[in-house]
Every structure is written in structure tokens, then in C-alpha cells.
Amino acid sequence: MDAVMFHRTLSCCLLVLSLLPLSVMASGFSRLSSLTDDGFRISAEARLLGTGDRADETLASLSPTLSLSPASVSKVYTAAAALDRFGPQHRFTTRLVGTAEPGPDGMLAGDLVLDGGGDPALTSEDLWRLVQRLHQAGVREVTGQLIVSQWRFGPVECITTDRCEARRQVDNAYSALLSSAGINFGNWCVHVAPGSAPGASAVVTGCDSKVLLPGIDNRVDTKAADSGTQLSALRLTEGGGDVMRLSGQISTNAHPRDLYRASADPADQTAQLLMAMLERAGIQVRGGYSTSTVQPPGSAPQLAAVDGKPLQEILLRTLNYSNNFMADVLALDMANGPRPSLEQGGAAIEAFAAGIPGHGPLTLRSGSGLTPENRTTASGVNSLLAYMFDQPSLFPSFVAALQSPSNGVMRFIRKGPASFQQRVMIKTGTLNEPVRVRAMTGYFRTRSNRWGAFTVLVNGTESTPYLNWTMVLERLSEDLAQLIESH
Template identity: 30%
Template sequence: MADRFSRRTFLTALGASVIPVATLAEAPLVSLRPVLRGAQLTGAERVVQSANLSGDVVFAVADVKTGVPLEVFGGDRGLPPASVAKALTALFALDVLGPDYRFETALVADGTIENGILDGDLVLVGGGDPLLDTDDLATLAANLRKVGITEVRGAFKVYDGALPYVNSIDPGQPDHLGYSPAISGISLNFNRVHFEWKKEGSSYNVSMDARTAKYKPAVDMASMKIENRSLPIYTYQPSARQDRWTVAKGALGKGGARWLPVRKPALYAGDVFRTLARVNGIVLGRVQVTRETPKGTVLATHQSDPLDSILRGMLKYSTNVTAEMVGMAASKARGVPVHSLLDSAAEMNRWATETFGVDGIAMVDHSGLGDASRMAPSDLVAVLVAARHSKELRPLLKPFALTDSNGRPVKNHPIKVDAKTGTLNFVSGLGGFLTTADGAEFAFAIFTADVDHRATIPRALRERPDGARSWNRRSRKLQRALIERWGALYGS
């Protein structure tokens, strides 16, 4: 176990909670409980009540220096954390893999090479890089030519066995949502394919490609058929070698584009690499997917950015693929068998218990997309307090803007917040750190969820269900009100 998040560090921080609360100026411990009708409400209870949220609200805040909890509301009760879970995943990956860890994608020759001819197989070897894109594959293809390869007489294979295959991060999401694609040991463009349509007369010109700013290679492994209907907008049907989509003509308008999820990541990466290799004069055979560890000569490699940079982007843009891939890589590095996201999340839960002594974290994935995950705010705050002593997490978190009564960001607000947000329909979370005007620093977690109502939403309507936007907007307003309260109450 790495030293940066040792159990000793955590217990030392919490051990300070035996310090008399009176030593904290204006910082009484308040353990809030539901009150009887007619009883006098505390300040925090009034804030919660004014939010007019259906479902549940839980939160906790603690002093970073001492670990003393300052205010707790249902803090031991777990709710879905949504993408706030990515903060825990970041700590897990940093602890197990280290901030300088890099993922590697390689081209391996399984055969002899003579006069530029590979008499054997060429293998594109995925190494779990969550940021691999078409530009990177283009560089690999160019480097393959630079090392002298002009012809491959054997098969072209893609190895995706570095991580387990997962068909969808959350199978409860509609098929067409790009933030719940497949996961495997190779990922390209966050396992999304670009679908674009343009009206030409009474018909449409449709394209499916793996575009970046530099390249726009068409793909064969994903197809789109326009059908004369209004609903459903999209349908998906898998085949052995294709993701087959249909789209309702009545929904297309004059033109547009969106990213669709990829369910066959190895075929996708192989399809694109074949095109880029052909640009360099190298003709490859039909893509074959393998999960057998390749052997042979390494011809070219691509290394990812260091892990801390990857995690900063993950926390800023809340990329689910990144969270799942780095989380599974960390679980595998701990030497446990990982066959699914649930296996890997269970290993992260064990790590959290071993490292921080918490028992209210029960994740089913690493991204927070699955609403069956549960996290208690008091446990997350305890983790954040311990992690703050390592000084590695807060610099990776995105600044969180506080707003005025009209919802406009307040420039130079005296309270500075760095946090991870989390949003699902009828689920909202926020967790991180705040620093008051006088320099006091606190760790906090706020979770809100109407789990019962969310469960009634049909799968097909989970992209934009009725009432979700206004509910989540009220939740975000509550989060800001609580932060303002803590800054005023405990910051002087």
C-alpha cells in the first residue's frame, strides 16, 4: 500500500476529533436529525426545507486540519454519488498506480521481418489507455512505415485483453447515449463514433467516422440506416462485426451530428488503424480480435500522458470511460481477478475500507453512472480529510463557482471551492474542499436523490425525463446555499 494515503494518516486526522469543539471558533458540532412537526428548525434544516426537493438530502462537512465534523445531516446514510465518485476513483488510481504511471499502446510483430515484409501477424496491442485517439493511431501507422514495414503477410489482430470487456457501463441507460459505451483493453476516442447527417433534397447524406481535429476516417464497423418513423429516435442491433443503428427520419431536421457509443472497441480501433495504415502504403487484412497476450517484436509504441494529467481531465470533463479504465487498471494492479466492473468496484470499496477505515462506500462502478452505487457523505468527507494531507487531490479538482441570486457567477467570491460535481436524473452530488475568506479549509460532501421516482422512469426516457432539469437545478441551488452557510458560520 502506497504511503500517500496510509491508514495511519487517516487515523491521525480523525484522532484530532477528540479535541474539544470549543477550540474551534464558532464551529459547534451539529448532528442534524429529522424534527417533529412543529419543532423549531435549525439553520441547515431551514436551508434544506426551502430547497423543496423530493427524495433525500444528506451532507457532511469537517475541518481539514483537525478532522472534526462540523455539521452532519443524515451523514451515515448512503445515496448514489453520481460522478462525485470519480474523486474516490482518482485517489484509488493515484495510490495504486502512482501519478507518473503511463499507459502504453503498441504494435507487435509476431513473425519474421525481411526486406520490409512481415511474414507473420501484426498485432495492435491495447494497454488500457483511456485517451487514445485517432491522431495517436495515425502516428503509430506512420511510425510503422518509418521502421521499414511495407507489407504484412499474416493476419492483422487487435488485442483488447488488458482489461475485461464490458458491453455498457450502465445497461440501464438508453442504447444511444455516448457516455455509456463499452469498455475493453483498448479504447478509441472515448469509445464513441461520430454520426453526422445532412439533408440533400428529400434524402439525407449520412456518415459514421472516427474524427479528430486532424483526421476524419470513415468506419465500417458502425452503420446507420434512416427509417421512416417518428419514434423511437434510435434503435440499436448488434451483429458479429457491426454496431447497427437506425434513426427516425422525423427527428433529423435539416442536419446535425452527435456521438454514439461503440460496443465493439477492438473492431473500431482496428477498423480505423487499417485505414491509416493504408494511407502509409501498408495494406492489412480483416481485423481479428484476440484476448491472448501477444508475443513478438515491438515495432512502435504510444505512451499516454502521466496519470495525474489524465485524472485532471477526467475530473474536469467527468469522462466515464476514463474513470472505468483507470479504476479497473488499479484493481488489476492490486493482483485481484477482475472480470467485470462490479468486481473492480468491489476491490476499490475494499481499498477504501483498508486505507481510510470507512464502511459506507459501496460502489458498483468507478464513474458513478450506475445508480445502485451508495456512498455516505461522512465517509467521503473522512476520505477527503485524509487525502488533503497528501496534497494530491485538490489541485486536480475543478474550481466550483458560487453564484448570486440570479444564478450569475460571483467574481472574486471570498469562498473558494474546488470540487467534483455529479449529476444523474433526480440525483445530484457535490464533494470537495472549500476555503473561507480567513483561510479556514473544510472538506464537504452533499448528496441528494429521489431514488424512488428515478426508478419509475422507463429506460427509453432516461435521457431527458420530465421534471429532471428543474429538480437538479434546485439541488444545485441547495448545494451553493449550504456552502455559503458554512463559509459564514465557520469561516471567522
């Protein structure tokens, strides 16, 4: 080949390369990209994170600026924004106040008000501590009502099918409704144990009270030893109250099981449980209970208070268990204005992300990702991860809330090569309606101990075939392991 022909050939090749999409030229996700053959839409990027004067370095990309649904990967935005707003050691406070000072005889001549502080991790144990402190303060009788005030937010308008249906009935825990005065992640818990002998009904009790809360419709039979245990639970709202309808079987030698289902009204759930605890502590409330959206007056005397867990512990539970209730309550805590909506909570997080260099467009209709309208890009999520990596006071709490595949609580991630299992920290996201979404983001450490960030968003369409995590993890884990080992 003469020199003229060589240069013409070289120019032609360069022209062809310049016309190729950047995602094809710099893919690096050779296995993951095979999913595009079946019509799946993918936004993916892996980058080495810069330190000092060293800039970030893109290692692999596949349509990194394509805007797609992140599902529960949305929660990393909520976690980062909460850390930025409140700091890792922030605690939410829940109070009991009175409409009057209690007298020396222990009588409160007025109402007892629980002032819901928007604690995403408020539990039965916290309520019991409140009751104990109220007892220690000398209160023995309330002439008025117990009022659970969710004036900060709640009941929050449902904007997803799952949550709207949960107001009537629900067979899961993840679609819990929202309130600033909710406990136990907006879920009822019932304890199911085998009966005394085969043929007897199972023994069902509430997890948190001697009083049977919620109501129970027990259709679980006790079977002979080693017969297997199969339980189902449906929470219904009947006659104005929640009822847990249980069915199935439990063998005589089976371990007891705890079943969780979202309540129809988190504030009312709190009121019912708090009333039972007050009675158990010997504090009589004559007027019953109610819920309210009215803020207690600033002059109301504080009778007891409990500080929740530090934010860094809340985030570990929020991300590890992908808890929708906790994430959305946190987003609402960050919203501006009285009685915010989920969209306002998402807007507060969007405002935080707008200050991240290189992030680009972001749409969050919720902090949990339960809303299918959420949209971001792989490049945008990685910009968020890079930003948090550069925050020395926040990064340890942020990365600690992610899971290691080798020992994370989600067993389905315990797959792939050793480099993926041991050198990656991740958050996953899953949606099945209206289209299937499998998303993952997190940090990795290369063989030379460089920090990296990666994000993969895989979205189906109405015409794409079934998508499960195995299909994504098998490919992604191999691609990431190769990047980790080669750097």
C-alpha cells in the first residue's frame, strides 16, 4: 500500500469512528450491552474517582446520559441530601406535651398530645420509653384525650397504585403509607406460633402489645411435625379498623414467624399502640384517642421526649433494606413549607443535586423510587457519588450505608466473581410496573486500591421480554470484575 492509499484508508476509518455513538466507542460493558439486543434501554458508566489534582477517569460507558428510571437507586440521592442537610449525628425528636400542666396528684386536666417529629425509624421501643418517662414525670391520669398530631405531614396523598390500594387492603410491607407520627415503618406486625397439637389453630399475637393489635382473622392450621410452613397475610380495613387475615399452615416443630403488613393509617396505628402502653403503665386516659393535623401550641408544656437513632444508623437501615417508608419520610423532612407532598420532598432533593458539578437533569417524584416517574442518568448518579466521595465528614456514613455483595442482607446479590463480591459496595433498585427496572450503583476498589464509582440503569419496555436480576448480575459482575482487575 502506497502512502497516499494509506492516508486515505486512515482518514476513512477515522471518519467512520467519528460517526459512531460515543457509548459504542467507549463501552467497556461488553457483557451488559448484550441486553440491548433484546430491546432493553441501558444507561451505564464506571469511572475512577480523582484525588488531589487527578481528575475522574471514565473506564466504561454505555449511553451514560440517557435518562431512565432508577427505581430504589433514588434512595442514594435521599441519603446524600439528608447527610448534607442534617449531618450524620442528627436525631429526630418525638415529644409528649400537655394542654395543661399536670397537678401534684398526677392528674393532667386536659389532653395528652404526641407531637410527631418525623422520625423515619420511630419504633414501639421508642414509644415505650416515652411512656416510661411520662410515668416518671408523675402523670397517672389524663382527663381529656390522647391526640396523635401529624401536623408536619400526614396523611400524605398517595401517588402510586400500591400505596393507594394499601388504604383498603395490602399484602406487603413495602407500600406503607406516610406520616410524621408513624411507627414501625408504617407496618403492623403479628407473631404466628404453632398450636398445641395438629389440627389446632395457630397461636397469633401482636408483636408489640398484649392487646391484640391489629384485629386478627386467624385461618392458620397447625399441622404435624415437618409438614412444612406456608403462611399468607392480608391486611384489610373492615368496620373502620385494621384486620390481619392470616391463612395457611404451620407445623408443630416450626419456629414462630413474624409477619409485617402496612397499616391503613400510620398515625391511628401509633395512637392505638400508645393507648395500650399507657394503660399497661397505669396511666388512665378517660377521653379515648384521636389523630390531628393541628400543631400543638408552642406554650404546651413538654412532659416527655425521646431522641431517635442518629441519621447514619437510619441511613444504614434505609439503604440496606431499601425501606420506602423511611426514605420518603426523610424526603418529607427535607421539604420546604407546611404539610409537604411527596413531590415537594423530591424537589428538595433535586435542589441539592442541582449544586453537584456535572450532574445534569434529575426528576424525583419521591425519595424512595417507588414512583416510576423518577428519572436520572448513570453519569448523574456517578457525579453524586463523586461529590460524596469528596466530603470527608460525610463519606464514611454514606458508603457505610451501602451493601457488600459478599455479606449484604439481600441474598440475591451474593453472586459473581470474587472481585465483585469483595471490592464493591452497592445499592440496588427494582421495579416491575409499568416496565421492569433493574438498577445498581455504588463504589468499587481496583487492584491498585483506586476508588471508583459505577451506575447501571436497565429499563424494559412494553415489548421487551422478562427481566430478572440474574440476567443483569451475571453480566454486570463480570464486566466490573474485569475493570477492577485491570486497574
